[in-house]
Amino acid sequence: MKIREKMLPVLQPKGGKEEIKALQEVIESGWWGKGPKVAEFEEKFAEMVGHKYAVAVTSASHGQDLIMKALGLKGIDVINPAISFIATAMIPLWNDFTSNIVDVKRDTLCIDPQDVERYKKPNSEVLIAVNQAGVSADYEELRKVFGGFILEDTAHSCYTPGAGLGGDAAVWSFQAVKTMPTGDGGMITTNDKQLAEKCREMTWFGVSSTWSRASGAKPGYAWDYQVDLVGYKYYMIDIIAAIGLEQMKKLPENLKFRRHIQDRYNNELHPLLERPPHSETVQYYVARLEQNRKYAPDGSGFTTIYDRDSLIDYLADKKIHTSVHFKPLYMYSPLKQNRDYPVCKTEWVKLISLPCHNAMLEEDIDYVIYWVNKYFDERV
Numbered sequence: 001m002k003i004r005e006k007m008l009p010v011l012q013p014k015g016g017k018e019e020i021k022a023l024q025e026v027i028e029s030g031w032w033g034k035g036p037k038v039a040e041f042e043e044k045f046a047e048m049v050g051h052k053y054a055v056a057v058t059s060a061s062h063g064q065d066l067i068m069k070a071l072g073l074k075g076i077d078v079i080n081p082a083i084s085f086i087a088t089a090m091i092p093l094w095n096d097f098t099s100n101i102v103d104v105k106r107d108t109l110c111i112d113p114q115d116v117e118r119y120k121k122p123n124s125e126v127l128i129a130v131n132q133a134g135v136s137a138d139y140e141e142l143r144k145v146f147g148g149f150i151l152e153d154t155a156h157s158c159y160t161p162g163a164g165l166g167g168d169a170a171v172w173s174f175q176a177v178k179t180m181p182t183g184d185g186g187m188i189t190t191n192d193k194q195l196a197e198k199c200r201e202m203t204w205f206g207v208s209s210t211w212s213r214a215s216g217a218k219p220g221y222a223w224d225y226q227v228d229l230v231g232y233k234y235y236m237i238d239i240i241a242a243i244g245l246e247q248m249k250k251l252p253e254n255l256k257f258r259r260h261i262q263d264r265y266n267n268e269l270h271p272l273l274e275r276p277p278h279s280e281t282v283q284y285y286v287a288r289l290e291q292n293r294k295y296a297p298d299g300s301g302f303t304t305i306y307d308r309d310s311l312i313d314y315l316a317d318k319k320i321h322t323s324v325h326f327k328p329l330y331m332y333s334p335l336k337q338n339r340d341y342p343v344c345k346t347e348w349v350k351l352i353s354l355p356c357h358n359a360m361l362e363e364d365i366d367y368v369i370y371w372v373n374k375y376f377d378e379r380v
Contacts, residue, residue, distance in 0.1 A: 001367065001370050001371070001374075003317075003318050003319055004318075004319045004367065005319070006319065007319045007320075007321050008319060008320050008321060008355050008360075008364055008367065008368070009321050009355065009357070009359075010321045010322055010323045010353055010354070010355045010356075010357075011177035011284075011323075011355075011356070011357050012177065012357045012358075012359040012360075013176050013177060013181040013183075013357075013358075013359070014254075014357070014358040014359040015181075015243070015246075015247075018246045018249070018250075019242075019243050019246045019247070022242040022243065022245065022246050023239060023242055023243065025242070026238050026239055026242045027239075029238075031238060032237060032238060032239055033237050033238065034204070034235045034236060034237055034238065035237075035238045036238070037238035037241040037242045037245065038056050038235075038236050038237070038238055038241040040241070040245060041056055041236070041241040041244050041245055041248075042054040042055065042056050042187070044245065044248060045172075045187055045189070045244075045248065046189055048159060048248065049159060049163070049164045049165075049170070049172075049189050050164070050165055051164060051165075051170070051189035051190055051191055052190075052191045052193070052196075053189065053190055053191065053192070053193060053196035053197075054187050054188065054189045054196075055187065055188040055189075055196055055199045055200045055203065056185065056186075056187055056235070056236035056241060056244075057185070057186045057187065057188060057199075057203060057234045057235065057236055058184065058185060058186065058233075058234050058235065058236060059173070059175065059184055059185060059186045060087075060153070060155045060171045060172060060173035060174075060175070060186035060187075061087045061091060061186070062186060062232075062234040063171040063172075063186040063187065063188045063199075063234075064087070064088075064091045064128070064151065064153070064171050065091050065094055065095070065232075065234075066188065066199045066202055066203065066232070066234055067151055067169055067171070067188060067195070067199060068091060068092065068094075068095045068097070068126070069095065069202060069232075070195055070198040070199050070202060071126070071149060071195075073097075073125055073126070074096075075096070075097070075123065076097050076098075076123050076124070076125040076126060077097065077098045077100045077120075077121045077123045077124040077125070078092035078097050078098065078099055078100060078124070078125075078126045078127070078128060079100045079101075079102055079111075079116055079119075079120060079124055079126070079127040079128065079146070080092075080099050080100065080101050080102070080111075080128050080329060081101070081102065081103075081104050081110065081111035081112075081128075081129070081130050081132075081137075081329075082101050082102065082103055082104055082328045082329055082330055082341050082344040083104045083109045083130075083132060083325075083326055083328060083329075083344060083347075083348065084128075084130045084132070084153070084326060084329060085155075085326055086329060086332060086335075088128050088130060088153060088329070089101060089329045089335050090334070090335075092126075093334065097126075099329075099335055100119060100120070100121065100124060100337075101329050101330050101335060101337050101341075102115040102116055102118075102119050103115040103341045103342065103343050103344050104132075104343055104344055104347075105138075105343065106343050106346075106347060107277060108132060108135045108137070108138075108277055109132045109133070109135075109286070109347065110129065110130065110131065110132050110135060110136070110137035110138065111127075111129050111130065111137050111142070112343070113138055113141035113142050113144070113145050113146075114145075116142065116145050116146055117145035117146075119339070120145070120146060124146070124148060125148040125149060126148055126149045126150075126151060127142065127146050127148060127149070127150050127151070128151045128153055129142060129150060129151070129152055129153065129166070129167060130153040130155070130156070131152070131153065131154055131155075131156055131157040131160065131163055132156065132286075132325075133156050133276060133279055133281075133282070133283050133284045133285075133286050133325065134156045134157050134160050134163075134179075134279035134280060134281035134282060134283045134284075135276075135277050135278075135279050136157065136160065136162065136163055136166065137152075137166065139152075139166030139167065140166075142166075149168050149169075150166070150167035150168050151167055151168065151169055151170075151171065152164055152166050152167030152169070152170040152171070153170075153171055154170045154171065154172050154173075155171070155172065155173035155175075155178065155186075155283075156173075156178075156179075156281060156283035156284070157172075157280075157281055157283070158172050158173070158174075158178060158179050158180045158251070158281060159179075159180075159251060159255070159280075159281065160279070160280040160281050161280065164189055168190065168192065168195075169188060169189065169190035169192065169195060170188070170189045170190070171186060171187070171188055171189075172186055172187040172188075172189065173185075173186050174186060174187070174240075174244055174247075177357070178283065179251070179254065179255065179258070179281050179282075179283055180244065180247045180248060180251055180254075181243075181247060182240045182241075182243040182244045182247060183240060183243065184240070185236050185240045185241075185244065186236075198229075201228075201229065201231065202229065202230075202231040202232055202234070203231065203232065203233075203234045203235040204231060204232075204233060204234075204235045205227065205231035205232065205233065206227040206228060206229045206230060206231030207225050207227055207231065208225055208226075254358045255280065255281055255282075257358055258281065258282035258356060258357075258358065259279075259280070259282060261282065261285065261356050261360065261365055262278070262279065262282045262285060262356070264365050264369065265285055265287070265354065265356075265365075265368075265369070268369045268373075269287070269369060269372055269373065270372060270373045270375075270376040270377075272289065272306070272376055272380070273287045273288070273289055273372065273376075274287060274288040274289070274290070274350070275287060276288075282356055284323075284325045284353045284356065285353060285354045285355075285356040286325055286351055286352070286353050287351075287352055287353075287354060288308075288347065288350035288351055288352070289306065289307060289308045289311055289350050289352060290307075290350055291304065291306070291307035291308070291349070291350075292304070292305040292306050292307070293305060305379050305380070306375070306376065306379045306380070308324075308349060308350055308351065308352050311352060311372070311375055312324075312352060314371075314375045315368075315371060315372070315375070318371045320354075320355065320367070320368055320371060321355065322352050322353055322354060322355070323352075323353040324348070324351050324352065324353065325351065325353045326348075326351075327348065328341065328344050328345075328348050330344075354368055354372070355368055
């Protein structure tokens with residue numbers, strides 16, 4: 001097969017005329033900031049995921065930060081899984097909390113309840129569980145071993161049926177390469193009215209939104225407001241929400257296509273590549289490849305027959321971009337931990353994310369499958 005000229009990205013958003021029209025309508029409305037589109041987006045999103053309340057924010061990271069602040073806790077320990085994007089463990093540090101990183105389960109790469117029980121501390125009051133690549137953590141088991149606040153990181157799970165309902169609150173991501181991209185943005189969802197109201201109030205310096213005041217019963221008093229708590233600038237704007245509303249309409253078909261990619265990879269890739277667990281969202285297609293070496297006949301030592309890193313390099317030469325989701329959190333300097341991670345240590349060196357997104361064509365899927373299989377055919 002001929003090598004393509006342009007790199008095939010591992011992740012990429014897809015929009016169209018519907019998003020362009022929605023943006024045009026917002027621009028022409030004269031109301032670009034937080035307004036009616038945000039309110040509509042919050043209402044429809046909460047209904048979709050099965051929560052009573054939704055608060056639209058600038059990013060999932062800011063959503064997690066708001067929840068940490070809204071809980072009003074001081075000097076606590078926050079438990080995180082070792083396999084996650086760095087934000088999961090960095091946000092507790094923003095709040096002068098400690099990040100307590102525990103191992104993951106081999107099958108799902110989600111947080112391991114047994115390791116939570118092993119390493120939780122007297123001041124461990126919050127646990128962040130990441131639904132890795134759209135596969136949900138075991139919330140039933142987590143509840144048995146942890147009695148504090150469980151924050152469900154659903155950045156990869158928009159929308160897996162039942163996702164977001166395992167914890168006390170959930171945070172969703174609309175970042176540019178997520179399953180429902182808006183460029184950036186996030187959503188807090190919960191059934192806790194008090195938590196939702198406090199988070200909402202904190203999204204704009206503790207001030208009620210301009211839209212809610214300007215469209216209220218006394219618009220002449222829109223200039224007047226009260227501030228009762230320390231707040232931040234974490235609110236979503238209508239320009240972003242307008243994209244989100246259109247992406248939400250397309251979500252069922254978009255996820256159907258991602259599962260189609262997943263099915264084709266599962267059925268057609270070389271058997272030496274270990275398949276990931278089934279995902280309804282397929283935020284990433286995270287396969288695994290165990291290193292295989294042999295001893296050189298000349299006695300010079302071991303040579304690698306195949307491994308994750310050489311596959312990454314091989315595919316890059318064929319204009320296929322891959323990635324690793326993720327490098328373990330404890331490997332970063334601010335997050336060093338004095339303990340062993342037997343599962344994570346063994347598994348993360350095998351992880352490779354193959355292209356999986358809604359901008360792909362069937363010929364792109366064919367292309368990936370061909371060159372992955374060619375890599376093994378040349379070595380085995």
